[in-house]
Amino acid sequence: MINADAHAILDRRSKLFLIILAVITAWVVFANAVIPESSQFHVSNGSVVLYGKYLTYALLALSIDLIWGYCGILSLGHGAFFALGGYAMGMYLMRQIGTRGVYGHPVLPDFMVFLNWRELPWAWVGFDWFIYAAIMVFLVPGLLAFVFGWFAFRSRVTGVYLSIITQAMTYALLLAFFRNDMGFGGNNGLTDFKDILGFSVQASGTRLTLFTLSALALAACFVLCRIMVASTYGKILVAIRDAESRTRFLGYRVEHHKLLVFTVSAMMAGLAGALYVPQVGIINPSEFSPANSIEAVIWVAVGGRGTLIGAVVGALSVNAMKTAFTTGVLAPYWLFVLGAIFILVTLALPKGIMGLVDRLMAAWKARTRPVAPPQPETGA
Amino acid sequence: MTRADPNQVTPSILYLDGIEVSFDGYRALRGLSLTLDKGELRAIIGPNGAGKTTMMDIVTGKTRPDRGTALFAGSVDLTKLDESEIAELGIGRKFQKPTVFESQSVADNVLLALSGPRGPWSALFGLRSRVDVDRIDAVLAKVRLLEMRDSLAGALSHGQKQWLEIAMLLAQNPKLLLVDEPVAGMTDAETETTAALLREINAEHTIVVVEHDMDFVRMLGCRVTCLHEGAVLAEGALDAVSADPRVIEVYLGR
Structure with missing residues (x-):
């Protein structure tokens, strides 16, 4: 039994968000699969992949908002968990290539043949099975977050110091994964995937399915986040965010609460x-680069921290802008634009896009209902 | 540990003996010794830097003493425990500067303080009961904040925040309450209410109050301990302590 009522978990705004997400997903599927290519309403296979990628970014942003927005843990290394999950999936996809590699080796992936390796490293054992890989997708980031968090939170590393060591963590992983002898493909990473669960990764049906799964994963994780933040547990998280030592004096083991939310988020x-x-078709060590993690934090800040929906809105809108900028003549200026957006949001919209929505809605309500009936103060 | 404990070395609920603490060479406490009986209400006075807050830090596990004994309920060594363990033992603390969870409602502040399991699993999966709501309302009624239960704690006045902190202390249902400067920044009327409130709470709890306001200490009508330079200077009834020439010299004086 969950310690929060259903109305608190799925409030009006959350329901609206899930409905919009469902409508957009259904529309993309329809426009790709049913509407003919000649129509201007057709969504191309390329766009489906792009939107699917956005949705996974949105999920990354959601995971950051859960810990940053509600518990004040600013991780500048969350890209590391994203990349580890990606590598776990990439390893499964590599094993699925089988003998279809350039060298056609019966067991080893191409890059291992190239390095003159004789046998499969221990870390790769088991990745032939999807179920094993699927477990590793959660287990590896979860375990790293648990061990990292255990030491960091127990030693009461907070604020900017924690941010710095998360940054160091992802940088260390970046360097490690660059090395060929790590056995994960070195700086080329893992690519040339052929199929997933027997379906070609290039097929439009597979792409549409992956896109839909991304949307479903985002919706499911959103509901999970809502359950966490709407329960008493969420109140404890906010208490830790706002006054950590006070929470400790109330008898809460702050490190245990942080550890749980950090691990779930990872x-x-x-x-x-x-x-x-599987959607972008490659994973390489650059996914560990600190800049990626920082960019993901900016998505959350732009969308509005501590709102969950804002994280999604921020990730989608910043990435849509990024696509618009980096495909045209303005490409060299994207990082300046990103920096400008961040400064602008910090100065003008401290609560991000969701904060702006709140303000506009309040203004609209005030205008449509000029003479408000006297109401008891609710303090909302 | 409440009943006949074979390890019990003292009947006092709080027993401090020869506590010494230094910060970067500054000796904040220099052999502080103090005992508190169960059910007592005690006021601690003394000039700035006398070690009043440091003493509370020792008792609540925020600071570890360099030397000395700190026992709770006659047998529990407080110097070996950390903040949350001490809080679970039943020692609650109200800070000098009111610290409430400003972005949450008054009722939620009390909910967080309610005695009960403190782990993440119970917070996620435990059941919220009708009893909890009743307990929250009972505590809020006691500190006269019931009609504010749904307001944000950050919207309360300074005095109301102090009361909310006291409500949170009560919700913890501690055996010992440490209250640091509860009437700082309060109006005279609020100060009187607070004194009445603390006396009322004292019927069931042992309380230590640190306070500068001598009128307030008089309203409490309890034993007084005057600290000076990290040690006890005088102890007894307020009239006796305030008549002590050394107390007048260092604290009341001039």
Whole structure:
């Protein structure tokens, strides 16, 4: 039994969000599969992949907002969990290539043949099975987050210091995965995937399915986040965010609460990475780069921290802008634009897009109902 | 641990002996010794830097003493425990600066403080009961904040925040309450209410109050301990302590 009532978990705004997400997903599926290519309403296979990628970014942003927005843990290394989930999925996809590699080796993937390796490294054992890979997608990021969080939270590393060590963590992983002897493909990473569960990754049906799964994963994780933040547990998280030592004096083991939310969040990021890799067709160490993690934090800040929906809105809108900018003549200026957006949001919209929505709605309500009936103060 | 405990070395609920603490060479407590009986209401006075807040930090596990003994309920060594373990033992603390969870409602603030399991699983999967709501309302009624239960704690006045903190202390149902400067920044009327409130709470709980406001200490009508330079200077009834020439010299004086 969950310690929150259904109305609190799925409030009006959450329901609206899930409905919009469902409508958009259904529309993309319809416009890709049913509407003929000649029509201007047709959504191309390329766009389906792009939107699917956006949705996995949105899930990464959601996972960051859960810990940052509600518990004040600013992770600048969440891309690491995303990349680890991606590698777990990438390893499964590599094993599915089988003998169809360039070298046609009966067991080893191409890059291992190239390195003159004789046998499969231990870390790869089991990745022939989808179920095993699927478990690893959650287990590896979850375990890293658990061990990392155990030491960091027990030693009461907070605020900017925690942000710095999360950054160091993802950077260390970046360097490690660049090395060929790690056995994960070095700087080329894992690519040339052929099929997933027997379906070609290039087929439009597979792409549409992956896109739909990304949307479903986002919706499911959103509901999970709502359950966490709407329960008493969420109140404890906010208490830790606002006054950590006060919470400790009330008898709460702050480190246990942080550890749980951090681990859950890392698993969500891992899931996002696992959905990302088959859609973009490659995973390499650059996914660990600190800049990626920082960019994901900016999505959350732009959308509105501590609102969950804002994280999704921020990830989608910033990435849509990124696509618009990096495909045209303005490409060299994208990072300036991103920086400008961040500064603008910090100065003008401290609560992000969702904060702006709140303000506009309040203004609209005030205008449509000029003479408000006297109401008891609710303090909302 | 409440009943006949074979390890019990003192009948006092709080027993401090020879506590010494230094911060970067500054000796904040220099052999502080203090005992508190169960059910007592005690006021601690003393000039700034006398070690009043440091003493509370020792008792609640925020600071570890360099030397000395700190026992709770006669047998529990407080110097070996951390903040949340001490809070679970039944020692509640109200800070000098009111610290409430400003972005949450008054009722939720009390809910978070309610005695009960403190783990993440129970917070996620435990059942919220009607009893909890009743307990929250009972505590809020006691501190006269019932009609504010759904307001954000951040919207309360300074005095109301102090009361909310006291309500949170009560919700913890501690055996010992440490209350740091509860009437700082309060109006005279609020100060009187607070004194009445603390006396009322004292019927069931042992309380230590640190306070500068001598009128307020008089309203409490309890034993007084005056600290000076990290040690006890005088102890007894307020009239006796305030008549003590050394207390007048260092604290009341001039």
